[in-house]
Amino acid sequence: MEWRKPIFFLALLTCFACIETTWSQEPPVSERETAPISQTSSAQEDLRIKNRLEEIFAQSPGLEKVSVKVEAGVVVLRGEVALEKYRQNALETARKVEGVVSVQDNITEISDLKKSLTPSFQKLRQRFYSILSQGPLILIAAVIVLLFWGFGRLLTQWNRLFHRMTSNPFLAEIARHLVRGFLFILGLILAFDFLDATAFLTTLLGAAGLVGLALGFAVRDVVENYVASILLSVRQPFSPNDLVVIDDLEGQVIRLTTRATILLTLDGVLLRIPNAKVFKGVIFNYTRNPLRRFDFEVTIGTDQEIAKVQAIGLKALKKMEDVARDPSPQIWVEKLGDSRIWLHVYAWVDQSQWDWFKVKSETIRRFKRAFDEAAVEMPEPIYNLNIRDRSAGPPKKGQEKLTHDEEEALNESMDLRPSLVMDKQIQQQKVMSEEPDLLDSEKPKE
Structure with a gap:
């Protein structure tokens, strides 16, 4: 509890004052030796x-x-x-x-x-x-410390003052602690000066500096992590719900705390990454820019007319409302082989309206459907050797193709809008956790 801190320092102040008084009453050694x-x-x-x-x-x-x-x-x-x-x-x-x-x-x-x-x-x-003889002076010194401590507590409760200094809640909290600590130390200095024990104060501050230096080396990783939290809260490299990849660790951002960045992977696993690693790592943010490209490869036979096949593919892509018109989709020849030609398909998705994974999957399905309707051959370098008994009758038919009505019904049932499953899980994690979130959706982004 915070009220114990001033009580501890007041007790320390009393002890130092007594030692100072006692030592000052003892005659110097040199006087006893030379008399x-x-x-x-x-x-x-x-x-x-x-x-x-x-x-x-x-x-x-x-x-x-x-x-x-x-x-x-x-x-x-x-x-x-x-x-x-x-x-x-x-x-x-x-x-x-x-x-x-x-x-x-x-x-x-x-x-x-x-x-x-x-x-x-x-x-x-x-x-x-x-101690008893110095009681009134010690009491006045204690009152000085308590007054400065109380003033610091009162000043740091003025939220409007710190919100004007910075809109970042994390930096505002740090400023509160600095102001409170400064006023309390100032009260201690005045109290020791009133007791004429400044020599002990100098010794105490020197010892505190050495202890702080030793602790700094001992908890170097903790300090580095804390500083990284401050810099990340200022830079805001991502926002809540953003899909990011941080040093090969992928997931959607839940929150940024003073110790770690919390992600929810696409498998529903909670992932905590130390902020020092996040700050120094390579960050891929797939959500910051709403337009995201997807691509896939298809192969056609060498006897096919490449320009005609490209036109068929582009026509199928332009019929899909979930594929962005600007930038426009493109189909390029990737490689020419002995028995087939590789085509590479590029298209864009507006992630604010559509789900990237679903649109890519649906595009490949419709691409295949368009090629089948246009009798575009898509050969594979696989040789099948079928040995059958002619007396067993004709071979079994393959799977029948969908009718036009079945195809239209399937297209209508496909929901390509962004999925809310991950958003619901992220919201549940935010409700369950009491840690403050340092990410501010209204702050300028990096």
């Missing part, structure tokens, strides 16, 4: 060394149990410490006091868990008291 201790006489010097070390150990975390004995400038340290670093700190402190000749280490490191954790608990207690 000289002057002594005047031997007896008084030993006493003052002892008193000075006891005062220092009493104020140093982890050294409260260390006792000091001084004789003729020789310091003997006894007692218990929880960690090795505390023992080293006591020895270094004793050696730096003016007038100390040598230091004898009789300090023991205790293994009791409770005693070992006591200095840490004391430090935590000091941090807690520091």
